[in-house]
Amino acid sequence: MDKKYKVPIGPVHVGLKEPITAWLDLEGEKIVGATVRPGAIHRGIEFMARDRNPIQVIYLSERICGICSFSHVIAFLRAVEDAASIPVPPRAQYIRSLVLELERLHSHMLWAGVACYTIGFDSAFHLGMALREKVMDVLEVLSGNRVNYGVATVGGVRWDVTPELAKTVKQMVKYYKQEFAPFYDVVTADPIAKARLRDVGVLTYEEALRYSAVGPTARASGVRCDLRESSPYEAYGDFGVRAVVPQDYYGKAYGDVFDRFLVRVHEVYQSLDIIEKVIAGLPEGDIMWEKNLNKVLAFLKKAEGTGWASIEAPRGDDTHVVHLKGGDENVTWWKVRAPTYANAVSWPLMFRNNELADAPLIINSIDPCISCMERMLATDSTTGARKVVTRAELLEKCREKTRRLMQNGGR
Amino acid sequence: MSFPMNSVDNVTVAKSPAEVADRIRSVFGEEAVLEVRERKAGKDDAVGHHDIWAKVEKDRFLDFVDTLAEFDFPQFHVISGNDDGDVVTLYYHFTLFQVAGRGNRLGIAVAVPVNKKDLVMPSIFSRIPGVEYSERETREMFGVDFDGLPNKALVFLPEEWDESIKPWRRDEAGPSANDVRELS
Numbered sequence: 001m002d003k004k005y006k007v008p009i010g011p012v013h014v015g016l017k018e019p020i021t022a023w024l025d026l027e028g029e030k031i032v033g034a035t036v037r038p039g040a041i042h043r044g045i046e047f048m049a050r051d052r053n054p055i056q057v058i059y060l061s062e063r064i065c066g067i068c069s070f071s072h073v074i075a076f077l078r079a080v081e082d083a084a085s086i087p088v089p090p091r092a093q094y095i096r097s098l099v100l101e102l103e104r105l106h107s108h109m110l111w112a113g114v115a116c117y118t119i120g121f122d123s124a125f126h127l128g129m130a131l132r133e134k135v136m137d138v139l140e141v142l143s144g145n146r147v148n149y150g151v152a153t154v155g156g157v158r159w160d161v162t163p164e165l166a167k168t169v170k171q172m173v174k175y176y177k178q179e180f181a182p183f184y185d186v187v188t189a190d191p192i193a194k195a196r197l198r199d200v201g202v203l204t205y206e207e208a209l210r211y212s213a214v215g216p217t218a219r220a221s222g223v224r225c226d227l228r229e230s231s232p233y234e235a236y237g238d239f240g241v242r243a244v245v246p247q248d249y250y251g252k253a254y255g256d257v258f259d260r261f262l263v264r265v266h267e268v269y270q271s272l273d274i275i276e277k278v279i280a281g282l283p284e285g286d287i288m289w290e291k292n293l294n295k296v297l298a299f300l301k302k303a304e305g306t307g308w309a310s311i312e313a314p315r316g317d318d319t320h321v322v323h324l325k326g327g328d329e330n331v332t333w334w335k336v337r338a339p340t341y342a343n344a345v346s347w348p349l350m351f352r353n354n355e356l357a358d359a360p361l362i363i364n365s366i367d368p369c370i371s372c373m374e375r376m377l378a379t380d381s382t383t384g385a386r387k388v389v390t391r392a393e394l395l396e397k398c399r400e401k402t403r404r405l406m407q408n409g410g411r
Numbered sequence: 412m413s414f415p416m417n418s419v420d421n422v423t424v425a426k427s428p429a430e431v432a433d434r435i436r437s438v439f440g441e442e443a444v445l446e447v448r449e450r451k452a453g454k455d456d457a458v459g460h461h462d463i464w465a466k467v468e469k470d471r472f473l474d475f476v477d478t479l480a481e482f483d484f485p486q487f488h489v490i491s492g493n494d495d496g497d498v499v500t501l502y503y504h505f506t507l508f509q510v511a512g513r514g515n516r517l518g519i520a521v522a523v524p525v526n527k528k529d530l531v532m533p534s535i536f537s538r539i540p541g542v543e544y545s546e547r548e549t550r551e552m553f554g555v556d557f558d559g560l561p562n563k564a565l566v567f568l569p570e571e572w573d574e575s576i577k578p579w580r581r582d583e584a585g586p587s588a589n590d591v592r593e594l595s
Contacts, residue, residue, distance in 0.1 A: 017470065037564070037566075037571060038544075038566060038567060039565060039566055039567040039568055040569070042567040042568060044568075046579075047578055047579065082448070082450070082462075090453070090454050093452060108462055121485065124414050209484055209486070210484070210539065210540055210541065211540050211541040212486055212487045212488075212539065212541025212542070213541070225486070227516065228567075229457050230418075230460070230508070230515055230516035231450070231453050231460030231461040231516035232452060232453065232457075232460075233450070233459055234452055234453075235452070235453055235454070236452070236459075237452050237453035237455075237457050237459055238453045238455075281454075282456055306464075306502070306520075308462060308504060308518060308520055309519070310488060310504075310506070317488065319488045319489050319504060321489070321491040321502065321504065321520075323493060332493070333491070333492075333493045333579075335489060335491030335492075337488055337489035337545075341489075342488075342541065342544075344544070345540070345541050345543050345544055346541075
């Protein structure tokens with residue numbers, strides 16, 4: 001008889017927005033149920049914003065997440081600009097789109113590398129990390145920083161694109177079009193990757209809609225949603241972005257980990273195209289609505305209203321809502337809904353009827369704001385015996401499955 | 412009533428924001444639609460999408476969600492809100508036609524004032540299960556209970572949290588100065 005276990009996955013890395021514990025109900029190796037419990041490190045960022053003016057909150061919002069920091073800044077700024085009716089000059093919109101796409105590039109490359117690492121494809125992991133350096137270098141040339149770029153401000157951006165930077169960006173695009181190919185091969189030609197990723201962690205089309213999944217997670221389930229297409233913000237309206245969905249490539253969306261990989265790989269090429277269009281079409285003009293920061297602050301102090309912005313961050317729809325009260329210089333209230341917040345609700349569905357060895361893959365497949373699982377605790381409910389499964393052991397379990405598949409010729 | 416599930420990949424004929432706003436007005440009265448906002452972007456300052464800002468009373472809220480579902484399955488974003496003195500105002504953010512293709516997204520933000528004498532909202536979990544975390548968050552942060560929400564455990568606050576403290580409230584239920592640790 002199979003023993004039944006209740007296994008928590010967690011705690012998680014302290015440096016990220018949403019650490020999550022997943023309690024898995026196991027029958028032997030099979031996951032029969034899952035309960036998710038976030039909240040190990042809620043930092044109260046929305047509460048902290050009540051004592052800060054919108055310019056100060058820019059730098060607070062940038063620190064919500066280390067990887068998609070710029071997405072949070074833009075979502076916050078667009079909500080403020082909506083509340084206070086502040087226009088953004090076209091050149092600034094283009095530069096914002098450029099940085100958003102650079103961010104998507106390094107986020108997706110990191111994810112692709114980590115996904116390969118999880119199935120034991122280490123050379124692809126190292127390649128992913130090496131490739132990612134190039135886009136980090138470009139961001140450093142633009143802003144002086146590799147993370148938390150400090151590029152955007154209310155009504156525009158703070159750093160302009162110089163001809164030298166444009167040249168660096170063009171070189172980067174050329175480099176990636178050649179060097180990203182190994183990841184393209186993973187989703188087109190690698191039988192082992194297909195054996196490990198296909199039909200694992202499935203989320204159906206209907207479930208994705210009902211559970212409000214967003215971003216690559218929803219698109220992998222066949223939902224044709226991409227805010228860059230359905231509600232073009234900043235410069236995206238000028239580029240004709242189309243949502244990447246698996247049915248356009250393989251005729252069918254399985255909604256599994258493989259499809260999530262596929263969507264992200266194709267989005268890397270899509271981002272490269274958008275970046276080329278930004279550089280080619282960059283309009284002349286101001287990069288700020290108002291250069292004098294004191295005037296901006298005085299304007300924001302008088303402004304009254306509620307603003308809402310949803311943008312397509314690398315992991316999906318990032319929603320910010322801001323309220324400004326006339327005569328009050330601080331942000332009255334602010335609500336942040338990061339994409340993982342929406343996608344984590346679907347986790348229990350993805351775990352159903354999968355093997356424990358696939359749990360790390362499924363957790364990683366939505367690209368959560370959790371970079372590593374510290375350890376797992378396996379409890380034998382029949383005897384009450386406890387055994388700690390370390391991250392290393394769990395990873396080894398995952399890789400062992402890959403080796404097993406390889407010996408069987410990828411079947 | 413069973414909540415409709417539109418299984419069409421794209422809503423082939425998306426209704427215009429004015430049509431949706433008119434439908435809301437006809438069911439909930441002229442004052443229900445506060446504003447239809449155009450959101451413009453790009454070189455030509457073209458309209459990227461619209462946001463409808465609406466307001467309904469608590470007892471009409473489920474009808475409001477069902478009215479949205481006449482058009483498409485509403486994509487749920489989040490519940491935001493504020494402690495406004497006698498009431499906690501909740502803003503539900505939805506999207507219609509998220510999958511309807513280019514420039515067709517329609518944001519719907521609906522404000523629902525919840526009187527502090529009766530801090531209970533009807534849950535929409537049975538209609539849109541994606542609402543779970545937001546309802547649980549609103550419950551722990553504002554102390555608004557949700558009638559019909561199956562899992563009412565804490566979601567973002569730690570296990571040892573004193574549940575009598577509601578972090579986002581601005582009255583005596585909110586955190587006192589002693590509960591807030593200034594780091595700088």
